[in-house]
Amino acid sequence: MLKNITLDRPLAVLDLETTGTDTKIDRIVEVSVLKILPGGECDHRTRRVNPGVPIPPEATAVHGITDDDVADCPTFRAIAPGLARFLDGCDLGGFNILKYDLRLLAAEYNRAGLDFPVAGRKVIDACHIFHKREPRDLTAAYRFYCGLEHEGAHGAAADVLATLAILDAQVARYDDLPTTIDGLHAHCSDPTALDMSGMFGKDEDGVIVFVKGKYKGRTLEQVAGDKPDYLDWMLKADFFDDTKAIASQALRRAG
Incomplete structure (x- = not known):
């Protein structure tokens, strides 16, 4: 073998x-x-x-x-x-x-x-x-998709231009990739997630649940009632605003 x-x-x-x-x-x-x-x-x-x-x-x-x-x-x-x-x-x-x-x-x-x-x-x-032999960084992607060497790598201006060129080349390369921003957003996102952080989703009954973290699998309402300090911590941590909005609404309902 x-x-x-x-x-x-x-x-x-x-x-x-x-x-x-x-x-x-x-x-x-x-x-x-x-x-x-x-x-x-x-x-x-x-x-x-x-x-x-x-x-x-x-x-x-x-x-x-x-x-x-x-x-x-x-x-x-x-x-x-x-x-x-x-x-x-x-x-x-x-x-x-x-x-x-x-x-x-x-x-x-x-x-x-x-x-x-x-x-x-x-x-x-x-x-x-x-990953060591086939690097998955911006320079490698620019070389793979655009056939060019990334001069000025890790300079913000050069990285922005390279990223845009890569995105455009990816859409050209893969026939099944959407050509709209809405479509590309959907392609890059978890369709079951309710927030950008991917902390919340819905179970089969449509109830909001944690999909990761220490309370994975528990409903948001359960955590808001039993462990409101955890949601308070989320509001102070570096989650995106949509995640915090869901947590904040749950705390208000529980209060």
Whole structure:
């Protein structure tokens, strides 16, 4: 399976599907590990997990896994010892594994009261290599879309001109991109978000809920009633004005 990489010991390439993107609070709903031995033998195992919390609709929209799909699946605590044994002695690989998968895996093991050792392992992150080799900055975008070198990079005036040229070239390059500002705004925004910060959305019943942050999944009215100090903090923090307006209205209703 590997044609260009030499293995001295087993490599386990892993990927997680989860309830969200917050590595501190979100939970695993599926784990897949492809274990490759130095001799070339492979063992690919995938297991769904009952996260013990509802899977948000926005997460299901990404990976297609619903609450019903995992209702009869084991918890992470149940599979944790076996997974640790399967990964024992393996180096680890993944896409964005350093910033995401490993952090979430460590959090799940911590909740299960177990250790997941990473010391001594080699970790290969394809996302890190991708971003390092193919930079995703303004200079790289100008070169890619416009075929020009960005002279005066990081000077505000030159960056503005380059950005405008890139936007125009992107619309020309991709037939499915809108040609209007309204259309491009919709393309760049989360259609389910109620505010520019993406803090609030609506559940299936049309009730405003937090879609990220420490109260993710809770309704705005619940937080306004139980934790008004959190909304007070939001009004003083660096959220956009539309986010603050929603929080302020909820506080007034709760008061």
